[in-house]
Amino acid sequence: MRVFVGLTTLLGLFFAGQSPEDRETYENAVRVLTADVETDPSNAEAWFGLSIAHMHLGQPEAALEATSRAAALDAADARFVDQLGEVYMALGRTEDAIGAFERAVAIDPRMFFPRLRLGELRIGTGRPVHAIDQLQEAVVLNGRDASARRFLGMAYSMDGQYERAIDEYERAILLSPGDELLYLEAADVFFAAGMGSDAESLLNRAVELFPASGQAHLGLARLHVEAGSLREALIEFQRGLDSGQELPFEVVYKTMGDIHYDLIEFEPALEYYDRALAVDPENVDTFLAKGDLYLSRNDAEAAAAAYARAAALDPARPDAHHGLAETALRRGDVEGALAASERVLELDPEFLPAAYIRGQALVRLGRTEEGRRQIEAYQEAQEAAIAEEQRVRDVMARNQNALAQLDAGENAEAIAGLREAIALHPNEALLYGNLAAIQSRTGLHQDAAQTYLEIIALGLGDALTHLRLAREYDRIGNADASGRHRAIYREQREAEAPGPGSD
Numbered sequence: 033m034r035v036f037v038g039l040t041t042l043l044g045l046f047f048a049g050q051s052p053e054d055r056e057t058y059e060n061a062v063r064v065l066t067a068d069v070e071t072d073p074s075n076a077e078a079w080f081g082l083s084i085a086h087m088h089l090g091q092p093e094a095a096l097e098a099t100s101r102a103a104a105l106d107a108a109d110a111r112f113v114d115q116l117g118e119v120y121m122a123l124g125r126t127e128d129a130i131g132a133f134e135r136a137v138a139i140d141p142r143m144f145f146p147r148l149r150l151g152e153l154r155i156g157t158g159r160p161v162h163a164i165d166q167l168q169e170a171v172v173l174n175g176r177d178a179s180a181r182r183f184l185g186m187a188y189s190m191d192g193q194y195e196r197a198i199d200e201y202e203r204a205i206l207l208s209p210g211d212e213l214l215y216l217e218a219a220d221v222f223f224a225a226g227m228g229s230d231a232e233s234l235l236n237r238a239v240e241l242f243p244a245s246g247q248a249h250l251g252l253a254r255l256h257v258e259a260g261s262l263r264e265a266l267i268e269f270q271r272g273l274d275s276g277q278e279l280p281f282e283v284v285y286k287t288m289g290d291i292h293y294d295l296i297e298f299e300p301a302l303e304y305y306d307r308a309l310a311v312d313p314e315n316v317d318t319f320l321a322k323g324d325l326y327l328s329r330n331d332a333e334a335a336a337a338a339y340a341r342a343a344a345l346d347p348a349r350p351d352a353h354h355g356l357a358e359t360a361l362r363r364g365d366v367e368g369a370l371a372a373s374e375r376v377l378e379l380d381p382e383f384l385p386a387a388y389i390r391g392q393a394l395v396r397l398g399r400t401e402e403g404r405r406q407i408e409a410y411q412e413a414q415e416a417a418i419a420e421e422q423r424v425r426d427v428m429a430r431n432q433n434a435l436a437q438l439d440a441g442e443n444a445e446a447i448a449g450l451r452e453a454i455a456l457h458p459n460e461a462l463l464y465g466n467l468a469a470i471q472s473r474t475g476l477h478q479d480a481a482q483t484y485l486e487i488i489a490l491g492l493g494d495a496l497t498h499l500r501l502a503r504e505y506d507r508i509g510n511a512d513a514s515g516r517h518r519a520i521y522r523e524q525r526e527a528e529a530p531g532p533g534s535d
Contacts, residue, residue, distance in 0.1 A: 061085040069101070076105035076112065083115055092122040110140035117149060126153055137166075144173045144180075151183045160190035161525040178208035185221065191525070192496045194225035212242045219251050228255055246275030250284065262291045282312035286321065293325055301325055316346045323355045332362040350379040350386070357389045369393045384413050427453065427460050434466065443474045461492040468500070477507040495524035 065082040069075055079102035086095035096119045103112040117132035130153050133146040147170040154163035167184040174180060185200030201218035208214060215238035222231035232255050238248040249272035256265035269288050272279060289304030302325060308318045323338035339355030346352065357372035370393035376386035387410040394403030430453035437446035450467040457463060464487045471480035484501035487493040498521040505514035 055089065058085045058088045062089070069098075073101075074105060076102045076109065079105065080112055080115060083119065087119065087122065092119055095119045096123065108139060110136045110143050110146075113139060114143060114146045114149075117146060121149065121153070126157060129153060130157075141169075142173060144170055144177070147173065148177070148180055148183065151180070151187065155183060155187055155190065158190075160187040161522060163187035164191065176207055178204045178211065178214070181207065182214060182217070186217065189221045189224065193499075194221060197221045198225065198227075209241075212238060212245055212248070215241070216245075216247050216251060223251075223255070228258065231255060244275050244277065246272040246277035246279050249275065250279065253287075257287070257291070262295060266291055282308045282315060282318075285311065286315070286318050289318075289321060293321070298325060298329060314345050316342045316349060316352065319345070320349075320351055320355065323352075323359075327355070327359065327362075330362075332359045335359045336363070348379060350376045350383050353379065354383065354386050354389070357386060357393075361389055361393060366393050366396045370397065384410055384417065387413070423457065427457050427462065430456075431462060431466055434470070438470055438473075443470065446470055447474075447476075459490065459492065461487065464490075464492060468504075472500075472504060472507075477504045480504045481508060495521050498524065 062082065062085045065078050065085060068078040069082060072078070079098045083095045083098035083102065086092070086098060096116075099112065099116045099119050102109075103116055106112060113132055114136040117129045117136060120126075120129035120132055130150065133150045133153070136143055136146040137150070147166045151163045151167035151170060154160065154166065164184065164187045167180060167187055170177070170180040171184055181200045181204035185197045185204060188194070188197035188200060198218065198221055201214060201221060205211075205214050205218065215234055219231040219234045219238070222228070222234060232252065235248050235251045235255070238245055239252070242248060249268045253265045253268035253272065256262070256268060266288060269284055269291075273281075273284060285304045285308035289301045289308065292298075292301035292304060302322065305318050305322050305325070308315060312318070319338045319342035323335045323342065326332075326335035326338060336356060336359035339352050339359060342349060342352035343356060353372050353375045357369045357376060360366075360368035360372055369389055373386045373390035373393060376383050377390065380386075387406055391403045391406030391410060394400075394406060397403075430449060434446040434449045434453070437443075437449060447467065447470055450463055450470070454460070454463050454467065464483055468480045468483035468487070471477070471483060481501055481504040484493070484497055484504065487497050488501070498517040502514040502517040502521065505511070505517065
């Protein structure tokens with residue numbers, strides 16, 4: 033009876049989620065249960081309780097021994113195998129944990145926690161398709177668990193299924209409205225789905241509910257940066273800093289420096305770059321930003337010092353050597369400019385500005401013909417790059433126009449505009465994807481299916497294209513075609529998943 037009472041109390045503490053601050057409780061449990069297993073080594077329940085006590089005391093190695101003994105005594109008890117998975121997780125043995133949780137689910141398919149853990153671990157190892165399978169089952173078993181909804185939303189987001197991800201996060205928030213992290217993660221999903229206004233609304237709610245949330249202010253700052261509202265972004269960044277929360281200060285300071293630089297406010301920009309380097313003195317990007325700023329002020333000496341520091345920290349960064357090439361040329365060090373530009377081109381043959389500096393250096397060194405050929409090659413490549421940029425701008429403009437027409441209810445015009453854009457840019461996946469999405473939204477599911485088939489035939493699709501096509505076939509009522517493309521989707525996603533130990 034002593035074992036039964038002690039174990040019941042211990043399990044009550046464990047599953048209530050209490051913190052093991054009162055070490056005396058768990059140390060006493062270890063003493064009692066150790067005595068019991070010494071008296072009767074076949075007592076699986078005592079080994080199980082001993083494992084839980086060791087886990088609360090931060091002793092996963094001892095917990096592994098105890099759990100292994102329990103599982104060896106009764107391999108058909110899913111609780112013991114599930115606990116084994118928890119211990120493996122604590123030890124960082126991810127694949128062993130996955131194997132244990134899978135065995136627990138096989139023993140008792142109605143167990144919630146091993147499915148939840150499998151979903152969490154599959155997400156952590158970059159296997160969202162497998163995570164979705166387990167988490168959907170977990171939600172069926174316990175749809176009121178906010179963590180299950182959260183992880184399912186996370187898996188959907190990783191898989192590019194943003195609508196489903198948003199739905200799960202919204203449900204999780206309803207179940208756990210006091211969880212700040214849910215709002216922040218949901219806002220990220222809205223942002224990834226291109227729904228900036230919804231992300232902003234959610235972050236504003238988070239700020240109202242959690243006034244000291246520095247992360248919420250950082251999220252709002254990011255939205256303002258994307259929208260080009262730089263002054264508003266600076267305000268939100270400062271509010272984040274004022275929150276007193278632990279934040280990625282080096283990133284915040286660097287970004288604030290970049291914003292001031294874009295606003296042509298060089299002194300504050302330098303101040304924030306220096307703050308960033310005070311936090312992270314080996315940040316290559318910050319040294320490069322300082323170099324660019326000094327160069328824009330024609331302070332070649334200071335720029336060269338910043339670029340040299342960046343190159344010393346990361347000798348494989350072509351932009352650091354390019355900065356050295358440009359500052360050397362400005363200071364009249366033609367040999368230095370040639371050597372640095374050639375180093376850039378060794379690292380990245382497509383780094384066009386370095387090719388131009390090399391050409392200039394060659395001309396100044398009297399190697400005129402070679403230098404002119406280099407400059408001409410640069411100019412040709414530059415013209416091609418400009419043409420490509422113009423093409424991309426035209427694609428984006430036509431795409432945005434179609435979306436604006438859709439918002440205005442001009443569905444036929446939006447579809448016609450995208451078809452015209454596709455005729456001009458026949459290999460642009462974005463145009464095909466939005467055409468299919470608009471056709472689906474307007475009920476033209478047969479047309480949408482045909483567009484997805486075109487995407488696949490042109491080699492412009494991925495695994496998600498097959499999933500979206502399967503959904504269109506569902507709406508048409510073609511179950512066979514839907515099943516075929518769902519199978520292809522799963523095969524491709526499983527092929528993309530990293531193997532054991534690659535996470």
